[in-house]
Amino acid sequence: MIYTVTLNPSLDYIVRVDGMRLGTINRTAFEQILPGGKGVNVSIVLGNLGHGSRALGFTAGFTGSELERLCGEAGVDCDFIRVERGMTRINVKVKSDEETELNGRGPAITEEDVEALLAKLDGLGADDTLVLSGSVPACLPSDMYERLMLRVAGRGVRVVVDAERELLTRSLPHRPxxxxxxxxxxxxxxxxxxxxxxxxxxxxxxxxxxxxxxxxxxxxxxxxxxxxxxxxxxxxxxxxxxxxxxxxxxxxxxxxxxxxxxxxxxxxxxxxxxxxxxxxxxxxxxxxxxxxxxxxxxx
Known part of the structure; x- marks a missing residue:
């Protein structure tokens, strides 16, 4: 089984505005809402290619419920941790003469939430792949990827890391x-x-x-x-x-x-x-x- 981890998934609200102007009212010419987050995207494409996976991470609030519903529509098996405070972020992507993005912050994730996620990894073994994708939200420790990799160490789990800078380099001693x-x-x-x-x-x-x-x-x-x-x-x-x-x-x-x-x-x-x-x-x-x-x- 392939497991994907998205620590800060989102609802992506994508709009097209012809000739957008700041400081006044603009009306959209096109809009759609999609489930977002790098690991979520990996799970969706795997499903489109005929391979099952399970999406892990954190969701919260009504936006988290909608994210899980959209993932289900896309055929993704979701097993997110529900967080009590805050809400799953909304990322607004405005397409006009230039592209502009407004990315939300996401929910407040506690150490108890982290431990619940780590516990979901305890059943992984040599036939499993763990995909760690994207950034770590500010409310989580910077060594989050390392903690996830250490949790599955010694069991033959194949770990994939798609991240930037220190998140990637700090994963290397754990042999992804x-x-x-x-x-x-x-x-x-x-x-x-x-x-x-x-x-x-x-x-x-x-x-x-x-x-x-x-x-x-x-x-x-x-x-x-x-x-x-x-x-x-x-x-x-x-x-x-x-x-x-x-x-x-x-x-x-x-x-x-x-x-x-x-x-x-x-x-x-x-x-x-x-x-x-x-x-x-x-x-x-x-x-x-x-x-x-x-x-x-x-x-």
Missing amino acids: FLVKPNNHELGDIFGVTLSRRDEVVPYARRLQEQGAANVLVSMAGEGGVLVAQTGQVFESAAARGTVVNSVGAGDSSVAGFLAGLMETGSYEAAFRMALAAGSASAFSDHLATRAEVEALLSA
Whole structure:
């Protein structure tokens, strides 16, 4: 079983406003509400690809109830901890001449809530994968990912980490199965600018030296690179298409990689599916479907 953890999930309220102006009333030309959060996105895409998962994390208030309802509609098995204070955040994404985001804070999570989440990991074993995605809210300790990884240590659980900067680097001594920075995040870690696929490889290997088994680097229009634990390096240009929305593309890549690896046992096939899933989400106003991924794989 694959378990995804989203510590601060959201309802994403997406609106399009033609010619938005500040300081006056604007009316929307389009709007939709979607379940949000990186781990939630991974679970949705896994389901679209035909693989079940269980979404863990924290929800609160009426917005949390709506998030769980929308996840259920998307076929996601939710097992969130219900938090008493505050509410699941609403992230407002305004699309106009420029894109603007207003991200909420989220609920107040206590140590008791954290312990309840940790307890849900006690049944995981060698056949399970734990996906840790996204940021840690300010109300939680900065070592939250490390605590989650330590809770499953020694049981053969494959841990995937998709996070920025210190969250990722501090996970490396715990030997994650996969880390997935993009090229900008990887460059930030080492204080360099990485714009070409060949530039990425030595820095991905440095993450391996620090503990990661596999390093998948997404590069938007430049495609991506996988440095596998076998020593193999796979790289590819991006698929051709019109980018509609990049939100969720990286999460889709994680889901595609896991689905491809489960289906074939091949790192190369997993890499190809990761890139196709990421591109399929970027080329659509929804998260990647199986048909869209297979269309790109066969193109």
